[in-house]
Amino acid sequence: MQAIPPRGNEKSAALGFYNGQTYHGKGITMNYMMNTFLQTTLNRSFSLHTTLSPLPKDLKKASEKNTVISHIAGHVVGLLISFGMTFLTTMFVFFPIKERQVGAKHMQVVSGVGPITYWLSAFIWDFINYIFPSMLLPLIFASYSKSAYMDDDRYMLIILVLVIYGVSALSFTYVLQFAFDSAPTGLVMVVITGIISGPVTTTAVFILRIPDLNTEGYADTLDWIFMTIFPNYNLAACFSNIYTNYINMMICTNVECAIEISSCCPAHCRFFKICTTYETNYMAWKRPGIGPYVLFMACQGFVYIVILMLVEYHVPQRLWYLISGSLEEYECGCEGSMASTIDSDVAVEERRVNSCRASLLFSKDSTDSLLLLNLYKCYGTFIAVDHISLGVPEQECFGLLGQNGAGKTTTFKMLTGDVMVTSGNAYLKGHDVRNNIKKVQANMGYCPQFDALIDQMTGRETLTMYARLRGIPEANIPVVVNSLIDILMLKPHADKLAGQYSGGNKRKLSTAMALVGDPPFIMLDEPSAGMDPKARRQLWNVLSQVRASGRTLVLTSHSMEECDALCTRIAIMVNGKFVCLGSPQHLKNKFGQGYTLIVQMGLLPDGTMAPNEPFIKFIRENFPDATVFDDHQGYIHFQVPDANVKLAHVFSLMESSKTNLNVQDYSVHQTTLEQIFLTFTRNQVPPKEDKFRSFLAKTCCGLCK
Template structure:
């Protein structure tokens, strides 16, 4: 039955028990109460219902109805399956749940300020470490490929030492002597012969000269001009052997080519974790735990930099060792620190680039493969000025410059100026695209109502008129929330409230707007219009503060497969800011609470679907948030485990928390929710308690009468219709007749006539049942506008 605000529950209970002495209260949730009436008092039902109907205002009863025990409930009560026994062994009792949660609320005081950020960074960094060291593919890719390809380049150079060699070019004048032409014939010794001419003319016209042979180069200069020594050295250095130049250029290309292949494959692997977190919903869960995106990205970045250090050092070491046998690698040995510094600075610049490229993919394997090819292409592409913006180009240019001419200054400046500029640009892009997403939130000027339901309008007007005041008595207040995707509006002016110690169910068919509403509340999507408050904090104005006030259990398990159940809880506890000194005890409590003690030390990849849901619920309860948002929490659980999980959720509500729930299971909704709202086409179609909705939207109670042995169905039907003309015939078979009573029929009248028919022998028995939530849901969503 549905109680009003003025209900005196003790008086109501006394009234019920005065007529049915063995009646008892099954549960009280919000403004609704369930009484169990024993079958042996069936003769007294009409009297009880008549009192409730006539004294409804005095007793504070808004509405009431009756329903029979379902076969599913009988099955769960009477059978003890193996799954039930295992669930009972693995999940604590409701009393133990209350004890655990109360002890947690007394001890947990979340970190704030710089200590909170350090705690969040620590949790994210440990997560990255576990993900890497337990992924054999990542380890092999990060270490094996860079080292393998650098060793391969050294082997190629060593086995092909004559690469690029050409016959020495005769640079004397002999080939030209004796030629016919207008010009004078050149001959050797021309400069030596001309010195016998006038000295002043010689000093003015002939400034530098060179003597070259196979092994030596001698520069001669005229010191009458001050700049001749430098000019002579410049031309001498420019006149290197063509054979040597070609060989070094090709060898430099080989080293650069193979190093790029190995290193770019390694860098591409750093895209897998960000891509995997987005694919599995872990990124959203981390944000819902109150961790700013920049903290989790910074932890990823620092771990990846450390992860790249060892391959970087091994590459330099291989090239330095190779220089002992290959003279062509001596430039790397001479500038080993500069080489390592260039590779390190490249890592600083290229890892953010890989992060940005990962947003183009949804599958981690595809991201790794395609980004690896793209990195290689950008690194080996022709050196054009515009490509200096890319760190891949900088890396290739560093290797080539150091090898080719030892120009360490140019390489160093190139990396600092261009690589650092690119790093700055990428960080700015990440900040704008991810961390600084612009919110479009307008002040409410009024409510545009799309539904005629009086309850929806009353709640919306109440919230809009005094939203700030309502936050004092309600954990969650949603005021005229709207969401648009381009020209499509997914959510229209949704308003509702959730009190402490209660559960609010948001129901609706697929595409009704439930997911969009959840995404706005969790911060995954921006709010187009309206406001939402969690424990007095407005989500749009204090996003990170409000995120720490609620826990989130998504529909699909957002778990990193490499982490164990315990490590997963440690991660989210640190992100929420649970102090280290109470963290072990809190995690132990959560593990015991949801019943995964046996599997806590195993990777979540080995969990069954049911255990993954239990772990997801434990994550939502980490840090004991004041509001818990659950999207189909018992999906995938067997009936016994589902019931036990419901007891956990009910225990959470008893400690003062609020639960916002969405589910396709009407049984789950009936068991947990104090208040319901059905959403259709982005709008709330109805809102209220379960009994209130059954009374308001039900199409009359269902009556099924059992025929007497040998009785005639037509005679029984005629007799029942004459006594109860307000009934509508639904179905007739050999032993049962089904009717539906008109809306508004008093239960006292109905039970009086049915009892009289039974005593007169017209029928052998009967059942009376009000419309179920499932029937109301189908009726309301069936009139959905197409």
């Protein structure tokens, strides 16, 4: 306080200073100044006593305000916990998608791993990695003395909610992974799904419960829908309701409904916009109890596990087979519908395979190890495999050739159970792929087109794992693994991570995986792709020894030299159909009659390339049946189909043309298997990618394939 000069009739004046940050600052200053003036005018025996009191509270508004604050606080707590737990649980979707994407999961299934074994081991590992970080949450509540979650043994309730949520969230994540083919994309989409199904849905229901909006009915409906489907929503609701219930109990503890009006009193709720409700039993069914949310979370865990097992045991596929009809009976004398338009060898094989009932083909007199009976596969409107029929005898090395998109890999996928058969059937050792796929897989070794390796395992660990899956006695596993490592020249790289292997070494390891357990039937999809010449020759020797030991092999390859060296029979596949069938020499004799002439034109004096037309006219005058197979940049490729043409005559004409027609160089040789292959595959139509395939369609394909 400071004395100031009086003005007018004033006898004395003073200026008071006060702290504006406190509500009572003004009052204290005024009281101090009034007492100063009083005691200055009279004496110190006089004084003024001032009491500062707020206006009487509006109990109704205060009660409503406390209730709203408790609901907001509970919602924020549930929202934040749900947001954090979403990121924790959705991370586990990456490796299931990754293993399915690269084919590692399918390789384990082919090697004998059942769905229960695969998913139970994955669940145990994921749950351990989930539960330890989750248990930090009660510790954080305890360290900050959060009574809402720790008093009266409520920490046990928190642990129960976290355990049940872990089961339901992981099973929900496992089901979602079927919708994605890329691990990074799947991870991002599942995280987004988790955020939408947790924080977003929780906030939507919270907003709809605002009394002024009059949308409580919509909120209750959405609450039941989200409660039924989403584990993340239930988790947020549990933590939100526990906190809200605790705060409401604290507000209503000392309220006496008989002598005061309060939103805590059920009889007085009609006077308030919002009631302050609470339950002494936190597991109560009525809000803000968490009973229904815990129950539905537990049910979700069970339901999603059942869905997962239904998909893994191919129940949708079996239902599709049931609806579309089982394998038709093949009556004697039945011929393929395309017999008049296909190659005679293919037609003969088709008649042989389809000439009798399927059961008769597996009598003791039958020599066929593999039978394809009108095997057909389509994706929407695209036909990948078009009613192919084939028998592969014991101890044969059968080669399946064709360009990319011809249907080779799709055929392999149907035989291994990776995709469902649209119609027709296939038999391996008497077991059909539609109804006894596990028995088919038990007799099969499989090397997929793309390396189905787990990057975090070494080559030795990978082969050891598959040896155990194949049932090799533990004492014999080191010998088997070391033998495969040696014969495929993987010894320098055996203890390196598979993710660090070169492309050629990955193919070696994939081939070794197919040979583990010495299966009677081996399928190899481009086994030598990416190998160096030495390793390729070594692989050919190994496969020749495998076939000599009594095993049956089916392989695909882009190397005609490989097929010529290994295969006893070859089929060329174009647009999902067999266009020719027979031994390599048979195909050369049938489709490669005559000679192949390759000519390189020389340069004219002015430095330009000599014209092709005069030489083409010259060849056609001397060999009327000759056709130009290729004409590019001075190189001309002729096919001379007339086998009666004397080789000496061809050389004589070519020597004379070197001077007269500016021919720089030429070569004459018998038609090769590769040229026959190119002749047929020129008619291959590349598949069209459907860029507008919907998310739902992809999901359905993932469930039913």
